[in-house]
Amino acid sequence: MWDLNKPRKAILRTGVIRDFDTHAIGVKTGLVIIYIVCALIAFVSLFPILWVFFAGFKSLQEFVSSPTLLPQALDLSQYTNTWSQLKIYNNYLNSVYHVAGSVVCALVFNGLLAYGLAILKPKGYKIVSSLVMFSLLMPATISIVPLFINIQNLHMGRFFTPLWLASGASAFYVVLFRQFFESFPGSIIEASRIDGCTSLQTFRRIVLPLSKPICVVVAIYAVNGAWSDFLLPYLVLDGTVWETVMVRLYSFSSQQTVNADDLMRAVVFAMIPPILLFFLFQKKLTENVVVSGIKG
Template sequence: MNSNKKDKLFQWIAGIVLTLGGIMFVLPFIWMILSSFKTESEVILIPPTLWPQGFTFENYKNLFENMNFAVYLKNTLIIVLFSFFGMFLNAMAGFGFAKYNFKGKDGIFFMVLATMMIPSQVTMIPVYLILNKLNLTNTMLGIVLPGLVGAFGIFLFRQFMTTIPDEIIEATRLDGASEFRTFVQIILPVSKPILAVQAILAFIGGWNSFLWPLIMANDEKLYTLSVGLSLLKSQYGGNFALQMAGATFMVMPIIIIFIIFQKNIIENYTTSGLK
């Protein structure tokens, strides 16, 4: 058997193995989504059915009428919006470290990077005590404030903005533009690749926020979707159809965003990494 036939045979085998692996990976998600439209009696059928015998939206109706998922969704969207605002602050900090010279810049930047080595679980108790002294526990501000800025985001923005030519910035300054205007009108448009990556990561992080809102919020009115889903599992552990609806509602936005922007995620992450 010559090398060309061996290569084709290997490609066919690899394709079949990857296809089967992909089907096995996607099948649980498909079953979860379809089960969210089933009745509870159909979900527990043995053998299980893949396609619903009769589509019903009763599970999703129960989520919003009996489980306060509308409140959880509102809180989650607020956290996502604050995450986008935090991304803007990260970009400003990255720009400062990339293009400004000030005393102790390198030392401060290394201190920022050092925080990446500390697990977030270690700082939760000190941060909670500080916010408690400020009377910010059980408030939305206390939930979103600690996550506004992060060392990883500052690092990525700083690394990308270092590659922007200084001549562009100097030209805008000579034209009389303020530093903030230079940042908004020149730096941010040039930084679209890293902004796209950070925006997607900010959305995913805000949408999946669970542990910190669970610690900070004593009132159910401040719970997020992740906390609400955990509450759903504890209160309706025997209602599998309702749990499938909650999980589908939680996961689908992230899947949709990844499907739409997967090319941009890979290309922009590669671009920002190379720069």
């Protein structure tokens, strides 16, 4: 039996092992082991990332011939040389265009569709709804060849347009929005309708202002998704002046047009923005994985 009157600890144990267990020696050792394992998990997760940051300071000769984890010197010029020599800033800028347009499309088109499916629910909406759910599990990559041909036939290639619009057709974002909209109390929408608002006005005046949290979440996903995407961007943008960071990184690695050390630094450049984004919006991202992950 546990003592309810026992003074509470600052942090309550929430797992299988409860506070009352921790007195047993066996359990205490167990906890120590658990902490060691956790530290190991954190180490394994972070080590490759830290390593590549340090490896980026190596010169080509050092990179291919010295069997050490850390560089001999923290020579920042290695990074600056790669940055300017490979003109990665152009690709950064292109990626920014790609990301910005994708975020807008992701919010507008998926938001509106979810609004229709969750709130307006016009006759026959279930068909669309099932199709969207189906697409959630049947991703676009499978039909990349016909899609590619369509894009070419419409002469939409060689610019961001198809990439922007593609993020407006994401079943995942629709589901995120939809879950959120479905939690609205019906009375709010009803009230606005009684006030004589059209569906679009209701969306603008009522739904949108309330949806800031979900918009932020979708935007974060869209930023990360657009930044990391490379298959369609590669087919659409490769060889144009609009190559994004990922397209460039892929040509570096597949066509081997750069040396191994430069490739590793390019990897670092490709990783920096998502990592920064993550630390800025850490809470939002991890919280939402939980919500969305289960359904999507």
